[in-house]
Structures are given as structure tokens and as C-alpha cells.
Amino acid sequence: MATKKVKEQARKVLKDIFGYDVFRPMQEEIICNLLDGKDAFVLMPTGGGKSICYQIPAIMREGTGIVVSPLISLMKDQVDALTACGVKAAYYNSSLKAADAKDVLERFEAGDLDLLYVAPERLLSKSFLTKLETVKLSMFAIDEAHCVSQWGHDFRPEYVRLGELREIFPDVPMLALTATADEHTREDISDRLKLAKAKRFVASFDRPNIRYLVAEKRQPLTQILQFLEGWPNASGVIYCLSRKRVEDLAVNLQRHGIRAAAYHAGIPGRTRERVQDDFLRDRVKVIVATIAFGMGVDKPNVRFVIHHDLPKSIESYYQETGRAGRDGLESEALMLYGSGDVNLVRRLIENVENIDQRRVEVHKLNSMVAFSEALTCRRRVLLGYFGESLDEPCGNCDICLDPPDTYDATEFAQAALQCVREVKGHFGMGYIVDMLRGSNNSRIRENKHDKLKSHGSGADLNADEWTSILRQLVHHGYFVQDVSKRAAMLATKKAEHIGTGEPIILAKYQPGIRRQFRRLGA
Ligand code: ADP
Ligand code: ZN
Numbered sequence: 001m002a003t004k005k006v007k008e009q010a011r012k013v014l015k016d017i018f019g020y021d022v023f024r025p026m027q028e029e030i031i032c033n034l035l036d037g038k039d040a041f042v043l044m045p046t047g048g049g050k051s052i053c054y055q056i057p058a059i060m061r062e063g064t065g066i067v068v069s070p071l072i073s074l075m076k077d078q079v080d081a082l083t084a085c086g087v088k089a090a091y092y093n094s095s096l097k098a099a100d101a102k103d104v105l106e107r108f109e110a111g112d113l114d115l116l117y118v119a120p121e122r123l124l125s126k127s128f129l130t131k132l133e134t135v136k137l138s139m140f141a142i143d144e145a146h147c148v149s150q151w152g153h154d155f156r157p158e159y160v161r162l163g164e165l166r167e168i169f170p171d172v173p174m175l176a177l178t179a180t181a182d183e184h185t186r187e188d189i190s191d192r193l194k195l196a197k198a199k200r201f202v203a204s205f206d207r208p209n210i211r212y213l214v215a216e217k218r219q220p221l222t223q224i225l226q227f228l229e230g231w232p233n234a235s236g237v238i239y240c241l242s243r244k245r246v247e248d249l250a251v252n253l254q255r256h257g258i259r260a261a262a263y264h265a266g267i268p269g270r271t272r273e274r275v276q277d278d279f280l281r282d283r284v285k286v287i288v289a290t291i292a293f294g295m296g297v298d299k300p301n302v303r304f305v306i307h308h309d310l311p312k313s314i315e316s317y318y319q320e321t322g323r324a325g326r327d328g329l330e331s332e333a334l335m336l337y338g339s340g341d342v343n344l345v346r347r348l349i350e351n352v353e354n355i356d357q358r359r360v361e362v363h364k365l366n367s368m369v370a371f372s373e374a375l376t377c378r379r380r381v382l383l384g385y386f387g388e389s390l391d392e393p394c395g396n397c398d399i400c401l402d403p404p405d406t407y408d409a410t411e412f413a414q415a416a417l418q419c420v421r422e423v424k425g426h427f428g429m430g431y432i433v434d435m436l437r438g439s440n441n442s443r444i445r446e447n448k449h450d451k452l453k454s455h456g457s458g459a460d461l462n463a464d465e466w467t468s469i470l471r472q473l474v475h476h477g478y479f480v481q482d483v484s485k486r487a488a489m490l491a492t493k494k495a496e497h498i499g500t501g502e503p504i505i506l507a508k509y510q511p512g513i514r515r516q517f518r519r520l521g522a
Contacts, residue, residue, distance in 0.1 A: 006032065006035055007028065007032065009060060010028065010031050010032070010035070010056055010060065011023070011028075013056050013059055013060060014052070014056065017059065017085050017086065017087060018052060018055075018085065024048065024049045025203055025204075026042075026044065026048075026053075026201050026203050027049055027052055027053055029201065030042055030053040030175070030201050031052075031053060031056050031057055033199055033201075034053075034054070034057040034061075034139060034173055034175055035057050035060060035061065037171075037173050038173055038198070038199060039173055039174045039175070039195055039197065039198035039199070040173075040174075040175050040176075040198050040199050040200075040201060041145075041175075041176050041186075041189070041190060041195050041198045041199070041200045041201070042175060042176065042177045042178070042200075042201045042203075043178060043179075043186065043200070043201065043202045043203065044177070044179060044201070044202075044203040045179050045203065045204075045205045045207065045318075045322060046179040046180075046319055046322045046323070047298075047322060047326045048179070048203050050143070050177045050179070051078065053175065053177070054067060054139065054141035054143075054175050054177070055082065055087070055115065057138065057139060058114050058115045058138050058139060058141075059087060059114050059115075061138035061139065062136060062138060063111070063135070063136035063137050063138035064108060064111070064113045064114065064115065064116050064135060064136065064137055064138060065114065065115045065116070065137070065138045065139045065140075065141060066116055066118055066123070066132070066137060066139070066140050066141070067115060067116070067117045067118070067140075067141045067143060068117075068118055068119075068120050068123060068140065068141065068142045068143060068162065069117055069118075069119070069143045069144065070119070070120065070143075070144050070147050070154075070156055070158075070159070071144070072093050072094070072095050072119065075091040075093060075117040075119075076091060076095070078117065079091045079115075079117060082115065087114055087115065088107075088112060088113050088114045088115070089113065089114060089115040089116070089117070090104045090107060090108070090113055090115075090116055090117070091104070091116070091117035091118070092104050092105070092108075092116060092117070092118045092119070092122055092128075093117075093118065093119040093122060094119065094122070104116070105131065108131070108135060109131060109134065109135060111135065111136060114138075119158075120156070120158045120159050120161075120162060121158040123162075124158075124161050124162070124164070129168065132168075132169070133168075137169065137172045138172075139172060139173045139174065139175060140165055140169070140172055140173075140174045140175070141174075141175045141176075141177065142159075142162055142174065142175070142176045142177065142193060143177050144177070144178060144179075145176035145177055145178040145189050145193065146178040146179075146180055146185055146189060146315075147159040148160060148162060148163075148188075148189055148192045148193060149185045149188040149189050149192065150188070150356070150357065150360065151182075151184050151185045151188050151360055160192065162192075162193060163192050163193050163194050165193075166193065166194035166195070167194070174193070174195065174198070176189060176190075176193050176195055176198070179319060179322075180315040180318060180319055180386075182314075182315070182385055182386060182387065183387045184484065204388065205318070205382075205383055205386045205388055206379065206383060206388070206390075207321075207322060207325065208394070208396065209325045209328055209329060209330050209331055210321060210322075210324055210325050210331050210332070210333050210396075211330070211331070211332045211333065211396045211397060212321070212333050212378040212379060212382070212396075212397040212398065213332060213333065213334045213335070213397070213398045214334075214335045214337050214372055214378070214398060215334065215335070215336055215337070215398075216336075216337060216338065217336035217337055217338030217340075217341070220249075220308055220336050221249070221252050223336060224238065224249075224253070224306060224308070224336075225253075225256055227304075227306065227334055228253075228258060228286070231303055231304055231332075233285065234285070234303035234304065235279065235282065235285055235286070235299065235301055235302050235303055236285070236286050236287075236302060236303055236304035236305060236306065236324070237286070237287045237288075237289060237293065237294065237302060237304075237305050237306070237320075237323060237324075238260075238286060238287070238288045238289070238305075238306040238307075238308055239289060239290070239291060239293075239305070239306070239307050239308060239309070239311070239320055240288065240289070240290060240308045240309055241290070241308075241309035241310075241341070241344075242290070243264045243265075243266050243290060245308065245309070246262050246263070246264050246288050246289060246290055247262050247264075249262075249288045249308065250262035250288040253286060253288065258285065258286055259283070259284050259285040259286065260284070260285065260286040260287070260288055261275045261278065261279070261284045261286075261287055261288070262275075262287075262288050262289070263275050263276070263287050263288070263289040263290070263292065263293045264289060264290040264292050264293075265290065265292040275287065276293075276297060279297075279299065280297070280299055291316065291320065294319075294320065294323050297323065298326070299323075299326070300326045300327035301326075301327050301329070302323050302324045302325065302326065302331070303324065303325070303329075303331050303332070304324055304331060304332045304333070304334065305320055305321045305323055305324045305331075305332075305333050305334075306333075306334045306335075306336070307320070307321075307333075307334070307335040307336065308336055309336075309341050310335075310337065310338075310341040310342060310345060310368060310372070311335075311368060312345065312361075312364065312365070312368070313364035313365075313367070313368060314364070314367050314368055314371060314382065314385045315364075317335070317368065317371070317382075318382060318385075318386075321333035335372065337372040337373075342365070342369055345365055346365065349361045349362055349365060359486060359487075362487075363481070363487045366429075366481075366487065367385060367481075370471045370474070370475070371385075373468075373471070374399065374471070374472075374475060375399065375404050375468065375472055375506070375507030375508075375509075375510075376393075376399060376472055376475045376476065376507065377390070377393035377394050377397055377399050377400050378394075378397035378398065378399055378400075379393075379394035379396070379397055380393060380394065380475065381475045384475060384477065389477065403507075404507040404508060404510065405507065405508045406505050406506060406507050406508065407505070407506065407508055408503045408504070408505060409469060409472075409504050409505065409506035410498070410499055410503045410504045412458065412461070412469050412506075413469075413473055413478065413498045413499070413504045413506075414498055414499045415436060415454065415457045415458050416432065416436065416458075416469065416470060416473060416479075417478075417491055417495055417498050417499075418453065418454045418457070419432055419435050419436055419452075419454035419457070419458075420432060420479065420489050420490070420491050421491065422449075422452045422453065422454050423435065423447075423449060423452070425482075425485075425488055425489070425490045425491075426485065426488050427488055427489065428481070428486055428487045428488055428489060429467065429470050429471075429481065429487070429489055431443070431444075432466075432470060432489055433463050433466040433467055433470065434463075435449060435452070435454060435455055436454065436456070436457060436458035436459075436461075436466055437456070437458060437459055437461075437462075437463060437466065438450075438455055438456025438457075438458075438459045464509060465509045468507075468509040469506060469509070470489070472506045472507065473504075473506075474489075476494075476504075476506075477492060477494050478491065478492060478494050478495045478498060478504075479491055479492060479495060480492055
């Protein structure tokens with residue numbers, strides 16, 4: 001166990017080198033665990049303060065800490081910041097000129113580095129592995145660990161081999177860190193990196209100062225201008241799906257006198273750097289961007305994030321909206337939701353060749369759609385997706401602020417439960433809806449499910465009404481959708497309480513999605 005003295009030393013490093021007085025939640029435990037030489041798996045939201053969790057132990061422990069990161073630009077930023085604080089840090093990736101790379105390797109071999117940031121493909125090259133074995137290592141930190149998983153939202157093939165590290169270096173503690181992982185992805189990360197025995201540190205993913213709003217996409221430009229009126233002079237980011245939309249929207253906003261700039265991967269590097277810098281220095285107020293924007297942009301006072309188009313997954317949505325309000329002050333996340341976007345994404349997914357991959361993407365899209373059309377507290381749905389439950393509705397989302405009408409849906413929940421049980425947890429939501437409605441489609445007949453009691457037990461409701469009910473029951477935690485089994489509906493432990501006294505109150509189904517967003521304070 002880390003002693004009191006060690007804790008004091010860690011606190012001193014925090015103060016002397018990073019200039020902070022106190023640790024954030026979990027940081028100290030994670031640091032002490034690593035100082036004890038043990039593995040850890042850290043799940044902490046963006047902005048939670050993950051970097052310090054490996055930087056401090058690397059500084060304190062003997063030897064060099066190896067940090068694996070997929071993002072070259074981020075490595076440079078971190079190393080620059082550390083060097084400015086007097087920490088001996090360097091990076092080793094394809095952006096280095098040959099002479100600089102040689103220099104870094106020499107320092108590494110001489111034991112002159114506390115931290116070395118390495119791109120994964122470099123790390124696992126034969127020549128580098130040989131070097132690793134000759135140098136004293138303090139730890140491995142695998143940043144953005146979800147990149148190792150195909151279930152995650154940012155799979156990178158070069159991450160897959162990282163699992164070998166655990167075998168080659170059994171005595172060097174390993175820390176895996178990620179901001180975005182549903183339970184399934186977490187299991188996968190831990191399998192692939194061989195961290196089954198690692199202690200898990202899970203910080204809350206709630207960002208209470210962000211107000212979540214979803215509005216039906218009608219005239220996006222008008223809607224965005226209207227929204228911006230509520231935020232005069234504030235900084236914000238607007239995400240669009242394509243470069244073309246980014247450029248069109250930026251020009252349109254400029255025409256309306258808004259200091260907006262476009263950002264996407266097709267814009268020359270120099271210009272992109274300038275735009276980013278102008279934004280950080282408040283010369284540009286609104287960045288209109290593709291998802292290329294944001295990695296490593298640490299601007300505390302972003303007041304709003306708008307999604308002009310549907311994000312590709314809940315993880316992406318959470319990460320992108322998470323760029324708002326890092327200073328803890330009230331902020332807003334607005335998503336414009338249109339069925340056109342959903343169909344577009346569906347068509348794109350149909351072209352994915354790998355069946356498993358396609359299945360994952362369909363599930364991610366469906367979860368995103370369910371979130372957008374939710375009639376339950378948005379925060380509850382969002383946190384639920386990450387395996388966290390919220391005791392009370394949040395009071396700071398469009399649903400909480402303007403709740404839909406509700407009714408006692410116990411009877412329907414019972415029917416749904418009976419059906420899910422009868423088909424034995426092997427079928428998805430669409431199938432359950434068809435069953436309840438008493439459809440005689442070929443799949444149901446082949447499975448002889450038209451003989452089951454639940455077949456047709458909910459014929460009074462139409463398919464949209466049933467879908468709404470089932471989604472809400474998932475959001476409330478009575479059912480889950482198992483991604484590894486084609487999103488089959490499964491009853492949870494909570495479902496055992498259906499029909500045993502407490503009525504199940506659900507929101508009345510309304511076609512389309514509702515109303516306008518609200519203003520902060522309105
Ligand atoms: P993450 O990697 O989890 O997104 P970072 O490590 O980039 O988060 O940290 C986010 C911000 O919080 C950074 O500006 C960092 O300097 C700051 N930070 C981290 N730990 C502390 C702390 N204990 N006290 C104050 N600020 C902190
Ligand atoms: Zn809410």
C-alpha cells in the first residue's frame with residue numbers, strides 16, 4: 001500500500017510541477033495503485049484529468065514511462081506542456097525528422113526520460129521492442145484504450161497488438177485509459193490488453209452543467225441563428241457530417257455577422273492551426289467543423305456545442321458535447337434531429353461489408369435514434385448507456401424541463417416482459433414489436449412463435465407506439481439490448497418488479513419529435 005509519505009510526495013509533485021492544489025476524484029487512488037506497481041483500468045470522462053494519472057507516477061517512479069497514444073498532434077502538445085514544466089519528456093513518432101528521432105532514442109537509452117510518448121506501430125516494431133528490453137521502464141500507459149476494440153467507436157488496427165506488452169513485460173505495471181466505453185467495449189478492452197486482473201477505476205460520466213436539448217431539424221440555419229441569439233459573444237462548436245455542410249454553414253453564419261470559421265480535414269494544416277488558435281484566443285467565436293475538430297482542444301469556456309447532423313454513436317455524441325463547459329459553468333448541447341439523417345446513415349451502414357461490424361454500427365445508430373426520440377430524461381439515457389444510473393431525472397434537459405404527458409403503462413410492460421421471456425432472449429426489438437402486434441411474418445411462423453401466448457397480445461397498439469414503449473423500458477433499465485446477440489432484448493433484474501405494486505409510468509407516444517428547445521434560464 002502506498003504510504004502516507006508517498007501520498008505526500010505525489011501531492012507535492014501535483015503542486016510543484018502542475019501547479020494544482022488538490023487531486024480530482026480518483027486521481028490519487030489511481031496514482032497510488034500504479035506506484036504500488038499494479039495494473040489499472042481507468043474510465044474517466046474527457047476533461048476528467050486522466051493525463052496526470054500516469055504523468056505523476058512516471059515522474060515519481062524510477063525508469064521511463066511509455067505512453068501509447070494514437071494522436072500525433074496530441075503527443076506534441078503534451079510533451080511541450082510537460083517540458084515547459086521541467087519534466088523530461090519526448091515523443092517518438094513518424095512526424096520526427098531522422099536526426100530528431102535518433103536524438104530521442106539516445107536520450108531514452110541513456111535513461112534521461114521520465115516519459116516517452118510513442119505511436120503504437122512504432123512501439124511494436126522489432127527494433128524498438130529490443131530497445132525497450134534494455135531500458136528500465138516505470139510503466140505503460142495506453143491512452144484512448146478503446147481504440148483496441150472493434151466494438152468501440154474508434155477502432156485502430158495498430159492497437160490490437162498492444163496486448164503483447166503484458167506478456168513481454170510482466171513486471172511493468174500497465175494503465176489503460178479511456179473516456180468512452182459502454183460495458184461491452186470495456187470487457188473487450190480488458191480482454192485484449194490482458195487486464196482482467198487490473199483494478200478498475202470508474203469515475204462518474206455525468207456532466208451536470210451541460211443542458212441537453214434535442215429539436216426536430218426543420219430549417220437548421222434559422223434554428224441555429226435563433227439559438228445563437230441566446231448566446232451573444234459566447235464560444236461554441238457546431239458539428240456537421242460533411243465538409244460541404246461545414247463550409248456552407250460557416251459562410252451563412254458569417255453573412256449573418258457571426259464570427260464563424262470552418263474546420264475540417266480538407267483544409268490545409270496551416271490554416272487549420274490558425275483557426276484553432278483564433279478560437280482559443282477568442283478571435284473566432286464559432287467553429288463549424290467535422291469531427292476532425294476537437295481532439296486535444298482544451299478550451300475551458302466553450303458554452304455550447306450544436307450537432308447540425310446526427311452523431312454516429314452515443315459515444316461520439318457524449319465526447320463531442322463534452323467539449324462544452326469544461327470550466328464547470330452552465331452550457332448547452334443542442335442536437336438537430338431529422339429522419340433524413342437517420343436514413344442517410346442507414347444507407348451508409350448497409351455498405352459495410354463485415355457482418356459483425358455492420359451489426360455493431362446498426363446497434364450504435366439505433367441507440368442514437370432511441371436517445372434522440374427519448375421521452376425520458378436525456379441524461380438518464382446517456383448515463384445509462386455507460387452503465388451508470390441516475391436516481392432522479394436530472395432537471396436540466398429538454399425532457400425534464402418540459403415533460404411529456406404520462407400514463408400508467410404497467411399492463412404493456414407486463415405484455416412486453418411475457419413476450420421477451422417466451423422468445424427466450426434471442427430476438428431484437430423489431431421482432432418483439434411484431435410478436436406483440438400478432439404479425440404473421442415468415443420468421444415468426446418459422447419459429448412457431450405464432451403459437452405463443454404473447455403473440456398478438458398487444459394488437460391494440462401500432463408499431464410506433466410499441467417501439468416507443470419498449471425503448472422507454474430499456475431507458476428505464478427493465479430491459480437491455482445485448483449487442484453480442486444481434487441486440488436481442490433481455491429482461492434485467494429490475495424487470496422482476498414489473499407488475500408487483502409500483503405502477504410503471506411512461507410517456508405518451510407522440511409522432512415525430514417534439515417542440516422547440518428552451519433557453520437557459522427561460
Ligand atoms: P482528459 O485526458 O481526461 O480529457 P486532461 O488530463 O487533459 O483530461 O485534463 C483536463 C484538464 O484538467 C487539464 O487542463 C488539466 O490540466 C486539468 N487538471 C487535471 N487534474 C487537475 C487537478 N487535480 N486540479 C486542477 N486541474 C486539473
Ligand atoms: Zn433530464
